[in-house]
Amino acid sequence: MHSPLTRRGILAAGSGLAAATVLPALSGCSLVAAADSDPDTLVVHSQLGTTAPGSPTYLASLDRFRKENPGLKVKNLINGDDLAQVYETSRLARKEPDVVMVNLYDKTLAWTDVGATVDVKGYLDGWGLRERVRPEALSAWTDAKGRLRAFPYFATNWPIAYNRALLDRAGVDAIPTTGDELIAASRKLRAKGIAPVTVGGNDWTGQKLLAQIIQTFLTEEEARHAYSTGDFGSRGAREGIDYFVTLRDAGVFADKAQGLTSDLMTTQFNTQSAAIESAMSSALAKIPEEVARHTEVGGWPLADGAAHDKPTILRTYTLIGFWISPNGVKKIDAVEKFLRFMYHPDTVSRFIKESGRDMALRSDTVSTDFPLVAAAQRLGSGVSQVLLPDVYVPPAAAQPLITATSTSFTRGTSATKVRAALETAYRSA
Structure with missing residues (x-):
């Protein structure tokens, strides 16, 4: 179903950008810099760090992680919609970052199957983090061969x-x-x-x-x-x-x-x-207060003879996960420290409270400053959920x-x- 992760296949796919075009997107870092061989430097590739929802919380969390781990440096690479293309190019050069934060969609569906990233199920269980994850998220991130593609993190309601x-x-x-x-x-x-x-x-x-x-x-x-x-x-x-x-x-x-x-x-x-x-959760969180206070969330209206008995919404647990690369396996101790920190209840709560993010992890924290996000979480049986097709296309x-x-x-x-x-x-x- 998927073509092998080859230089010809990747550079011909997607936007069709050549390596020389893609490389500058690495926020001023070359692929050589991205693949820092220093075992005390963890390289993380993410879409968070600019205007993406949750970026301020993510950057603040990185600062806290650095302070708590003074012997471990973290290099943060930032890309937008072209992240998958940039990552694949770096992987072809065997200079990929250690951890990638991206959703399960389009190009990324093939990564684990072709060895661009690794099955993380053993790490999740070995580090005792399985109970932190919602069962629906584990199911969504697991492929047909039983491999867990990434550590689930962001989810979203989509009313x-x-x-x-x-x-x-x-x-x-x-x-x-x-x-x-x-x-x-x-x-x-x-x-x-x-x-x-x-x-x-x-x-x-x-x-x-x-x-x-x-x-x-x-x-x-x-x-x-x-x-x-x-x-x-x-x-x-x-x-x-x-x-x-x-x-x-x-x-x-x-x-x-x-x-x-x-x-x-x-x-x-x-x-x-x-x-x-x-409006998915991140869009709900950005609705201005003067508009939000007279906005209600619900489902999409039905037609006669519908297969559903309530108006429909979308929901997904695959918005962002932490993927581990082959290079990351070489620094697995550093990766473990980072993921334990990002999975810590305090870190998860900050994303919910400060950024209005829905999470694929268990948490009792409520988005009190983001009432529409919280309202979407409460829709429950009042709506019917339909399939988000991303992982099937x-x-x-x-x-x-x-x-x-x-x-x-x-x-x-x-x-x-x-x-x-x-x-x-x-x-x-």
Whole structure:
């Protein structure tokens, strides 16, 4: 299913960047610097450290770790969406960092299978950390061969955020729970010059919402089959696509949604230009207080005959994990110190309290300063959870699915063409 981690395979994949293009992204560090051979220097590669949610807490935690371990230096490498590409390039040179903090998605799905990272199950158990992890997270990070790809860390709830004040202004009396109610609410919002549902139809946010809506008529097993194989021809999948097209052509989504990104989506909701968005925990935590206090969280409205009895949300435990590289195995004592520290209840609590992060680890701490994050955690049986397809979509299909998503959000595109675009995304997988 996955191609070997070879120089030709990696550099031809994804963005197609050549090594000379990728190397400067290592925050000013060369690959030689990244692979510090000093056994007293731990090299960590992360997406945290700039504007990513949780970055201030992470950097503060690193400072504390350094103070508690004065004989151990920590080198922090930072990348954004290109982290996987940069890591793979460094691994080809055998100069990869020791620990990688990234989610389970697209390229990373193949890492353990091709030896780019190692099975960490033995370390988790040997270090006595298994009981710190939620069972759902362990299951999500374990591959079909029983290997634990990484130490689970960040999770996320992914409900729908509704600006109650904007709905009231438009004369919408209640949070919509059915497709008909959502269409009626959208018409009233548009009459007041308010965009209904804002969504990044040109990136991963739109891809996730599209998958959520399609699953309206799918059981978990049926959804797993569809997103593993690219077969959207079942009755439930076709009904889900029809439902999406009906909502889209009724004006439910913001104008030109097919060109919007996650940043533009967040801006529209946070500035109250749009009334509704699909918002994962990190987005909920960034909603301004003056907007948050009249925002409610719930699920995506259902259609008649749905496979679910409650409005749906997404939830995942694979947002960020700690992967150990072959180089990290050579410094396993340092890696153990670092992971024990990051798994410590005090460190976990700081991420929850200071950054509003949902965690894949057990904790009694509540996001008191992030009420919408806490509200999403309390939804419980009031919503139905659908499948986040990330761990089932073949890596080669991940980016083509984004293109298919933009096509799908283009008004006037028929259900037949939406299905064809989705299935075409899998042809290279």
